[in-house]
Amino acid sequence: MNKVTRPWPALWALVIGFFMIMIDSTIVSVANPKIMEGLKTDINSVIWVTSAYLLAYAVPLLITGRLGDRFGPKNVYLIGLVVFTAASAWCGFSGDISMLILARAFQGLGAALMTPQTMSVITRTFPPDRRGAAMGLWGSVAGVATLVGPILGGVLVDGFGWEWIFFVNVPVGIIAFVLAWRLVPKLTTHTHRFDILGVILSAVGMFLVVFGIQEGENYDWGTIVGPISVWSLIIAGIIVLAAFVVWQRFNRAEPLVPLKLFRDRNFSLANAGITMVGFVITSFSLPLVFFFQIVRGLTPTQSALMLVPMALLSGGLAPLVGKIIDRVPPRYIAVSGMLLLAIALAWYSTMLSPTVPIGMLLLPSAVLGLANAGIWSPLSTTATHNLPPRDAGAGSGVYNMTRQVGAVLGSAAIAALIQARLTAELPKSPGGVSMDSFSSGGALPAALHQGFTNAMAQSLLLPAAVAVIGAAIVVFFAKPKRGQAWEGTGSVPAQTPSAARTR
Template structure:
């Protein structure tokens, strides 16, 4: 056992005693980024909601989580990590109860947004605690365990969700947080130390600009397909909303430059090469982690006909492998340059999802999907542990908190954009693949029903409906054998069209992961145990702050 940092009083306890509450709290946060995906078809049926509307159940959580991380990091500096973490844990647990009790999809989306606020309050404090309590020579091992928990949680979300949805109902994907949150709260109150605080000013205009800018961007991306990328209401169009979001975000960056050291996002941090590249890489992996599960779980259930539980079990072996690989990757990054561990992880992820996309077909054997998911688990395990440490190692102590907040904000923004882009991409591809599949399936139908059959698919796909073809009305005098023939053709078209759209959507995440690999390759190598010099002089001791790059 090694002694903690001089300004931390643990009452004679080991630094490792703080990990259980931090890991439990972070486990809940990361599980809830993916647990909803497995329940999407169930939620659509329960609330009679569209695919895009149910997509907001996840996006609302990711959005509030992402846009508040900068200010909640500053709150931890001002009031102390322990009370802010406890407050976030309470908010998250109570919001989970509200999610389970929601009687409409609107209430569920609102409760999920509050859940995101709780997650944002907790996340920066977990990083601050580990960084300030653990000595530098032991911090990598602690972050390896933490990265393992986060990696397992992200991939375990669909598995746990499938078990709960199939056995006790969708409400329990939220109720399960209540006992876990209660245990984490007791551990937090009894084991987390009170750390010194630092006076900080809150950049209120910066908070407003960042929230407005991101909200406009995500709304435009998420809802664009529903409005055919045209008019929303009156003179307001989807391109106008996205453009306004880009402009407001630009104003936010200008304001941050004006604020200097008091900014929510000190822009001078990005002159550090590894910090800037790790932020982009973190956004890329979060994009992929969020984006892959949405089309893939829908494909497993709507095309292959798997139950929520069986669909979730497809990812279970990968989840277990991720948990084994992450601690190993943390230790490995102490022996070789961390950039090569992260680069290898990105390459493995890209190849695995690329192979998965080729196997997404209407009649594929399930084991052929499990194999690339094993590679997915290896890749996430390699990326999670070292990337956060690469992001902020070498930043001076005064900027460690701001650096961690910026890294996690960009990481979560990647998840938000990933969710929005993937939903939009899937919806857009369905509008093309469904009519094409219907055209192929209609060749075996009688002439009298062939054109109405294809037109029904075309109209339904344009409306963004998952069960395209449902709008086909057959005349009453159609013989029963023809009705059966039409139904069989419709089922074939739905399966072929959705599988093609899902595969093409997965290809988007492959391209983003390759960007992450390029970022890792371009980082400065540096020998393990040595600081990577930045372009400016450091006037305070350097400190590494890390956070697992999952969405």
């Protein structure tokens, strides 16, 4: 553990950049209809703007955590911040959808360089009895940012145009760079080897799976070209990812994913849980935003304001949760949060209709805020409380990678489901108008409102189901022996045999 006299200013400096990159995971959702209109593209292409960012964010996380261990988290964080900020400007100046998707991929790479360094600095600078509060701040920032993103996006799109959801990152990035340069300490480094084959296998496998899922509906889940079909891509991706895991097991040098970390029950379950959270948080906003803007005719700002109760409750309660988890087993809070998440999304699904009073839709938004406040901090604290300093970068990289894997799979899956449900529901509507009439920004004919609404409502059931799975996972978090306090970051004292058996 490095002795840092002022760890909190360092953490706040890192949190500014982390908040920015987390916002960019969701800020595009509210701007999708305007990007479709401005760049003359369709639903699937515009969702790739988010998927490209998430995919480029997720895959490198396995190695960027090690880069921080090897060259210092401060140095790697600053390099990532420069890449992210420059790519943000590139996104804003993009003149077609292909250029925007490419720029978003570079943005994701910058985010991948930055994110593991924040958790690594917390683990290496805060003592165990203060790490819970620090992780509470980190977790609450992640949760609040993913909710603030759509709201901020709506205000910027209406006030200045969709390009400004990216331009706004430039001054924030400059401020974050100056603060991190001045306040983040230089920590000791550790020598690491870099698993290049592991990077290639994980990148190829993830791309094949995500491309197959998201593009499947466009090819009717059949042939893409020649003997290559959608299902062959997905199966090939799964095989490559399996080969990646096998390689991690037998790599005698230094694997990207130290499988020994997963011997800790709570680390394994927290990673599985945050994968479900990443899936849900990324996927649920897309059907809602499309419904608000295309069916109800709300502006981006108005549609974003529908999420205000969620953001206010999540932001207000998250610091309280961060303090509570130093004394209460995190699983109780995390399970409650996951179940509330599922309830809120199922409630949305049953309420959506072309004539529902718009104010009624603020109620499930408030439930989502309660849910999010109870998810992020307990999961991040549980995942990291046993990490030794040498494995801090690798462990935080794995944790952030699994969250982003969930996010990119959620983005791809919801895109495929939305397209499938639109295909199934719109032809049933009178008038026979094709969805192509609004795919480039045109108005949706009133005759199609009910079919479109049905498709969005049905799509929300997918993230609701995944949230239930998340609750079933985190309920198995290890708890301390009866009578013991949940100390510091929530770890069960390792010195007692009875405590050791609970793992």
